[in-house]
Amino acid sequence: MEKGKDRKNWLGRLINFFELPPDVLLDLPRLVMSGNEKLVIENHRGLLEYTNETVRVRTAGGEIFITGEDLNLVSIEQEEVWVEGRISRVELPKWRG
Amino acid sequence: MGGRPDQPGRVTQVEGIALFWRQIAAYFRGYLVLKFQGLNPEKIINCAIQQGIKLWEVRRVSSEIIICKVAAEDFKHFRTLVKKTGCRTKILARLGLPFFYRQLQHRRGWLCGAAVFFSALYILASFVWVIQVEGVARIPVAQVMADLHELGLYPGTPRGKIEEKRNWLIRELKIRYPQTAFVSVELKGIVAHIELVEKELPPATQKETRHLYAVKDGLVQEIVVLEGTPQIKAGDMVSRGDLLILGKKVLRRLDGTIVTTEVKAAGVVKARVWYEVHIEEPLLYWAAEIGEGKRVVYYLRIKDWVFPFFSWGRVTGETRNLRQRFEIYKGRNQLGLVEFFKDTYHEVNWVQRQLTTEVALNRAREEGNKKLLYLLPVGVKPERLQEEWEPREGFLVYRLVAETLENIAVGSEGGETWNFD
Numbered sequence: 001m002e003k004g005k006d007r008k009n010w011l012g013r014l015i016n017f018f019e020l021p022p023d024v025l026l027d028l029p030r031l032v033m034s035g036n037e038k039l040v041i042e043n044h045r046g047l048l049e050y051t052n053e054t055v056r057v058r059t060a061g062g063e064i065f066i067t068g069e070d071l072n073l074v075s076i077e078q079e080e081v082w083v084e085g086r087i088s089r090v091e092l093p094k095w096r097g
Numbered sequence: 098m099g100g101r102p103d104q105p106g107r108v109t110q111v112e113g114i115a116l117f118w119r120q121i122a123a124y125f126r127g128y129l130v131l132k133f134q135g136l137n138p139e140k141i142i143n144c145a146i147q148q149g150i151k152l153w154e155v156r157r158v159s160s161e162i163i164i165c166k167v168a169a170e171d172f173k174h175f176r177t178l179v180k181k182t183g184c185r186t187k188i189l190a191r192l193g194l195p196f197f198y199r200q201l202q203h204r205r206g207w208l209c210g211a212a213v214f215f216s217a218l219y220i221l222a223s224f225v226w227v228i229q230v231e232g233v234a235r236i237p238v239a240q241v242m243a244d245l246h247e248l249g250l251y252p253g254t255p256r257g258k259i260e261e262k263r264n265w266l267i268r269e270l271k272i273r274y275p276q277t278a279f280v281s282v283e284l285k286g287i288v289a290h291i292e293l294v295e296k297e298l299p300p301a302t303q304k305e306t307r308h309l310y311a312v313k314d315g316l317v318q319e320i321v322v323l324e325g326t327p328q329i330k331a332g333d334m335v336s337r338g339d340l341l342i343l344g345k346k347v348l349r350r351l352d353g354t355i356v357t358t359e360v361k362a363a364g365v366v367k368a369r370v371w372y373e374v375h376i377e378e379p380l381l382y383w384a385a386e387i388g389e390g391k392r393v394v395y396y397l398r399i400k401d402w403v404f405p406f407f408s409w410g411r412v413t414g415e416t417r418n419l420r421q422r423f424e425i426y427k428g429r430n431q432l433g434l435v436e437f438f439k440d441t442y443h444e445v446n447w448v449q450r451q452l453t454t455e456v457a458l459n460r461a462r463e464e465g466n467k468k469l470l471y472l473l474p475v476g477v478k479p480e481r482l483q484e485e486w487e488p489r490e491g492f493l494v495y496r497l498v499a500e501t502l503e504n505i506a507v508g509s510e511g512g513e514t515w516n517f518d
Contacts, residue, residue: 077150
């Protein structure tokens with residue numbers, strides 16, 4: 001575990017030094033939100049829960065918890081999830097890193 | 098999604114366009130509306146996306162049911178997924194072009210009906226069904242419609258036929274309606290727009306009797322009578338106001354009776370006319386000579402205020418002033434806000450001088466020619482010029498006579514004398 005953490009710190013410093021995109025190299029999800037209506041999550045690992053009020057998405061860094069009203073999955077595929085509706089909260093509980 | 102744009106704002110825009118094209122492609126390739134029912138329908142979604150299946154418009158209907166859309170070609174993968182996840186899958190609708198085409202194959206009557214309808218629409222649209230005549234005020238529309246019918250343009254005429262002979266149609270209409278200034282034939286769908294723009298004709302001239310009179314004294318040289326009866330002959334000397342052509346015409350019929358009709362006299366009466374100019378040019382005159390006395394005054398002007406601040410010299414009697422300006426500052430509006438004046442006053446002495454006859458004659462000639470230009474009618478040039486002069490009591494008396502050949506006939510109402518419509 002310690003070894004993995006050291007490697008990550010070393011990689012983080014390298015990424016900062018060369019100004020590389022961290023989301024690509026560290027396998028992090030990328031979230032793009034337009035107002036409170038659209039949210040695109042790239043690089044996800046699957047859908048944990050979906051209701052009209054809640055969407056839970058698993059990623060490499062942990063879980064993304066979205067709450068709101070009339071939430072719809074406009075599109076879902078291997079790389080990205082597109083959520084639409086009146087989004088009120090985006091939480092990252094139990095986030096690793 | 099074809100790369101990851103660096104600007105986050107662009108991401109949704111790009112993906113929105115991609116989603117739109119994906120839906121278009123799905124329509125052409127066919128797609129299904131699926132219902133997943135089970136205790137954990139998210140599981141089948143995760144399994145599907147892991148296999149590279151794209152799902153869109155995913156909606157949660159109840160705690161156990163999720164409805165989504167999926168490409169028809171991906172449905173075959175769901176058989177194994179259903180077994181693996183334990184979810185039940187049901188096709189709610191088959192949409193898109195392939196399914197629509199399959200439906201059409203089963204509804205041949207409907208397909209034939211649609212084909213007949215569109216064919217009929219296409220065929221009927223290739224005819225002119227409505228004719229609109231525009232722009233006419235004095236020409237009756239019914240007459241134009243009747244003429245168009247005669248020329249081959251009526252409801253039911255093929256459009257192609259009109260397109261072919263459009264220019265011919267316009268020319269024929271122009272011939273039939275010479276009172277039009279502009280004719281156009283335009284086809285807009287099944288409507289033929291015919292535009293006839295009528296000429297704005299000048300008001301009709303009065304058909305009253307008119308006589309021609311002499312407008313000035315002259316010796317008649319030539320008479321051209323277009324209408325009426327001449328009252329003079331070549332060689333006659335006429336005075337201003339004399340009747341030249343009478344506005345009446347006498348006709349002798351074959352049975353011997355004489356008929357007199359009143360007409361509008363028209364014609365040209367050319368006569369020799371003389372114009373005379375008298376000039377008295379003085380041989381002695383007073384001239385102003387600048388004397389010795391001189392006074393110079395300097396002023397400063399700032400906007401509307403003028404301040405005299407320096408002067409020198411002295412003058413007496415009559416003076417002549419010369420002003421010079423020196424601009425110092427123009428100001429924001431370039432109006433010369435600050436400037437210097439230099440006024441120079443010279444004494445003037447009047448002395449009597451004598452002109453030579455040649456100089457006086459040149460001056461008189463110049464003035465005589467100027468006066469003659471005012472006397473001659475526009476467009477008339479003198480045929481002969483004669484001049485006489487003699488010095489008399491301090492003056493040179495100059496006389497210039499110009500001879501012209503011009504039309505002296507004028508109608509009682511004025512204007513052109515040969516316009517006899």
